[in-house]
Amino acid sequence: MKVRKLVTSCENGDCPTLYATDRGTLLVQGETPPDHGLAVPAHETLVEIPIELIRKAIRDQLI
Template structure:
């Protein structure tokens, strides 16, 4: 099982949006599932929507 470490998020109750680091050296984004995009996405993938401010906070905090 992949280990997630919370880097930054707008909610402490585990709701989105949140950015995590993994023990695999990757990032995971938790956000609202975007369904009205009109793109073909493979069944094992999803598009999520997060505010720009979440990424700005992560960069300003030197978290990534």
């Protein structure tokens, strides 16, 4: 899979980031939220990102 960085909330690579893949999907880098209370299947996960990251991606017409 080829991955391309779309937008990030910092420049050091250790913070919430959106990536596009060559498969027409998005990858999300963020923190795993504790105590979310949701039933998530073992093969899936949740990540938490700032809403401003999505706004920036839309504003910059990246997604």
